[in-house]
Amino acid sequence: xAEFVEADNxxxxxxxxxxxxxxxxxxxxxxxxxxxxxxxxxxxxxxTQDERCKSANWIVVHRAIMAIKDVDSLFSYxxxxxxxxxxxxxxxxxSTGDRPTCDQCLRxxxxxxxxxxxxxxxxxxxxTSNTV
Amino acid sequence: MAxxxxxxxxxxxxxxxxxxxxxxxxxxxVERHNKPEVELKTSxxxxxxxxxxxxNEAEKCLIETSINSLRISLKxxxxxxxxxxxTKKFLRFLSMRAEAFQVLRRKxxxxxxxxxxxxxxxCEEMQKQKLIDFIVQFMEDxxxxxxxxxxxxxxxxxxxATEFLKQFI
Numbered sequence: 001x002a003e004f005v006e007a008d009n010x011x012x013x014x015x016x017x018x019x020x021x022x023x024x025x026x027x028x029x030x031x032x033x034x035x036x037x038x039x040x041x042x043x044x045x046x047x048t049q050d051e052r053c054k055s056a057n058w059i060v061v062h063r064a065i066m067a068i069k070d071v072d073s074l075f076s077y078x079x080x081x082x083x084x085x086x087x088x089x090x091x092x093x094x095s096t097g098d099r100p101t102c103d104q105c106l107r108x109x110x111x112x113x114x115x116x117x118x119x120x121x122x123x124x125x126x127x128t129s130n131t132v
Numbered sequence: 133m134a135x136x137x138x139x140x141x142x143x144x145x146x147x148x149x150x151x152x153x154x155x156x157x158x159x160x161x162v163e164r165h166n167k168p169e170v171e172l173k174t175s176x177x178x179x180x181x182x183x184x185x186x187x188n189e190a191e192k193c194l195i196e197t198s199i200n201s202l203r204i205s206l207k208x209x210x211x212x213x214x215x216x217x218x219t220k221k222f223l224r225f226l227s228m229r230a231e232a233f234q235v236l237r238r239k240x241x242x243x244x245x246x247x248x249x250x251x252x253x254x255c256e257e258m259q260k261q262k263l264i265d266f267i268v269q270f271m272e273d274x275x276x277x278x279x280x281x282x283x284x285x286x287x288x289x290x291x292x293a294t295e296f297l298k299q300f301i
Binding site: 110 | 136139140142143146147149150151153176179180181183184185186187188189192197
């Protein structure tokens with residue numbers, strides 16, 4: 001019974017993620033990378049254990065992260081409530097091992113730590129239930 | 133090039149500062165035993181999320197924390213066969229003398245070149261900042277050491293070959 005509920009949820013979540021991805025593409029075309037990142041981070045992490053949803057969400061966030069050129073302006077526009085979830089996605093990006101992704105993630109990680117402090121890192125390490 | 137190295141080391145330093153929050157925790161299963169939980173991984177509630185920080189395809193650093201211990205595994209950049217052999221020999225030399233280092237692990241974790249195991253006892257005896265400085269300094273020095281070793285091997289090889297082949301001129 002629980003599996004059916006999960007499956008329904010998963011389909012709904014994947015549809016939502018696709019909507020998000022279309023919105024983000026349009027925002028990126030308008031040269032608004034910060035807005036795109038905010039949209040990508042909203043509603044994450046998806047409230048499910050399904051790997052496909054997490055991967056789908058990660059692909060969307062990855063697209064937004066790679067489009068950012070100016071890291072300093074990012075933090076003047078991004079609200080603090082998104083810092084924790086951004087940190088979790090940065091660590092996911094760092095674990096991929098792909099050179100441009102890692103470069104970008106390292107750059108943002110340094111600035112985010114200066115801004116949000118070590119607590120942000122510790123929350124991403126300690127949160128074993130809401131992983132991305 | 134140097135810039136990514138600086139960012140990589142900063143990231144590792146920040147993550148270690150956050151992750152090195154260790155306290156004494158006697159074993160839950162066996163009384164009167166005190167084991168580093170990160171090695172045994174018996175109880176999931178005592179472990180934090182492991183974090184993998186990659187600089188590129190060749191270099192990475194795995195940081196696993198638990199309530200009373202922290203394990204750091206490093207994979208060092210190895211450009212060619214010679215560096216491969218030199219790194220293996222050099223790090224094996226260090227690992228065999230792990231007693232002297234105290235925080236070094238005798239065998240690296242599968243898939244990595246060298247591992248450190250830091251327990252709460254180390255944090256009590258030594259300063260946390262100094263431990264982190266040691267690890268980051270180690271990472272910086274390893275690259276320099278390996279290039280120096282490679283240079284000296286190449287120089288010696290060239291000298292020996294020149295001397296040997298002189299007799300055929």
